[in-house]
Amino acid sequence: MELNDRKKRILQAVVSDYIETAEPVGSRTIARKYVTDLSPATIRNEMADLEEMGYLEQPHSSAGRVPSVMGYRVFVDNIMEKYKLSVMETIRMQEVMNEQAQQFDKLIEKASRVIASVTNYATVAVSTGHKRSKLKAIQIAPVSSKEMVLIIVTFDGTVKNKLIRLKNDVEPEDAVRLSKEMTGRLSGLSLNEISLETINSIKNEFYSLEELVGAIIGFVSEVIGEIDSKQVIVDGGVNLLKFPEYSNIEKAKEILEVLDNKEQLSNMISLPMPTGNKVNILIGDEKNGVKLKDCSLVLCNYEFNGSSGTIGVIGPTRMDYARVVSALEYLCEGMRPQLEGGVTKNDQEKK
Amino acid sequence: MELNDRKKRILQAVVSDYIETAEPVGSRTIARKYVTDLSPATIRNEMADLEEMGYLEQPHSSAGRVPSVMGYRVFVDNIMEKYKLSVMETIRMQEVMNEQAQQFDKLIEKASRVIASVTNYATVAVSTGHKRSKLKAIQIAPVSSKEMVLIIVTFDGTVKNKLIRLKNDVEPEDAVRLSKEMTGRLSGLSLNEISLETINSIKNEFYSLEELVGAIIGFVSEVIGEIDSKQVIVDGGVNLLKFPEYSNIEKAKEILEVLDNKEQLSNMISLPMPTGNKVNILIGDEKNGVKLKDCSLVLCNYEFNGSSGTIGVIGPTRMDYARVVSALEYLCEGMRPQLEGGVTKNDQEKK
């Protein structure tokens, strides 16, 4: 049997209505609200076909139809129309993009927050590719003779700092010299390219600053660890509670617990880097080993000053895919490298 | 009527059992499990008295008794026995205290996490008193000739940084000079004592570095803003979902939404600085304007290198107060100033 035009129209009606109401959709409803040129009986016949083809399901024999995972799939891939973001929505997203464009880590945090609030689902973001981000500078800023702030800056604009207290005095000049030297030797290397030999040679050269050098090395490895164990940001978990699919606590707990488990989330999101920075939609079934039956996940990759990552929206399978996709695309597009005086795509569109 | 010893025993039984089971407690249960030397009938009479006195309530006429807010109050103030923390519990808390003792902001984050996981309720922490924390140093660390990391360090060990990009080149020497000068002039001042005049005089003196000085001033005011608008940390919200009082979604949503609203939380927690760093227990009724009827809040103040704050546990009124109080007291005690070589109270106890 072929998915002809009429069948498509009816499938679209079922999915759209179900997305809106969360109730099984009957033939009458469709005839009244969507496909007014056909009678319920005809629609019933078509729906029976669609069910046979695997696009629809019936919760029980006298209920309306509900989209199956396959149904959502073709809806998302072939039927769904592009959602046009409202002005308010674009403004809210742009505000964030403009505000804090320098610091990678903060940027993602803000981005997650907007996406959660614009889509009304939950957001998850991880920064991968980070690993490859190269060291730009190591700075030692003396606070007092025994206290230093260590700073590591990478090429993507991530800044990590640590306040340390030393037992021995260190002259500010020495600190400056050391940081210059370390920056010189280590700059351009990716964080995990820094070898023990390099470190040791610095250690030998600055044997008088042994304690400080030790602290720096400790900090560097700490930062490597931190950056490698990708940062996972979650926002908008509570949003999900307003959907009827989570009105029973067990379901709600299930998903909120997943959102609380950064480890698991990271696995779920970061494995399946799909094509370019197109959005990728995972529906229903198990996603990367994490089983969240009735959830969908819309993922989008972003890039920013050489670092990249994935930001995703988690919600019920009955998610407003069109809106979510548009929002994510707009945001990720707007997050492309912001070089000095650079113009992002969204800016251009506005003109 | 007087709250004699026998009544106290029975009240204790009711509260303890209700805390454990979340079910109304009947006279038989008490006679079997707690007050074995009295018959159910006698206990019934006493319970009727306790109800008349306002310490107990009946959900309906043929149910057992449940503690009233007043009942919890006297339980907490006069009846409850101190809970002795298990070794595991103390170890878990100490690990955190020792690990990241230098940086104030990170410390509180970790502390919240442990408390949530040790108590199995939700934790909320704010850092107040921060406002009074004094500026220790302003550092400018050049990354390249056009990029600088600005760093502000306060006396309590808070470090804030920001990566900025300038239009004009700045010589590293100038940056060093400027940061020395600014540290010299501003160090020791609390963040909101920094006056416009001081700022302007620096601006005049370093007119050639106008852009950089401008950026720094912007950053300083940003940091003041950030520190004044207290940082609110929340953890363990999902923990609450396992309690039957939140098995209906509306209730769950209500409390999780409060936990999501940092503004509201901050008001709820930070207003009622009670005596010293003793714990303070708010039961049931409205707390500082936020109405969360069936919740209790156990608060404890901490101090750390001159900054202070409040950490609190939120849970159902039927909370294991004794355990929560002990955990909070232990933790806040352990968080006292960690000066070089200093010994905290908990360390001493161990010996």
Next chain:
DNA sequence: ATTAGCACTCAAAGTAGTTGAGTGCTAATA
């Protein structure tokens, strides 16, 4: 090919009836 009509299905909502944990009161007991 479409549709009106009708019998059929089944979850959800409503209606009793039953059960059992718990109470309060009274009269017997230590």
Next chain:
DNA sequence: TATTAGCACTCAACTACTTTGAGTGCTAAT
């Protein structure tokens, strides 16, 4: 006089049964 056994009473929670209505599939008419 304080305690307790005994008993009638209450009421949420559970079960079993009925009703309702939205929705279906099939058939015969258009």
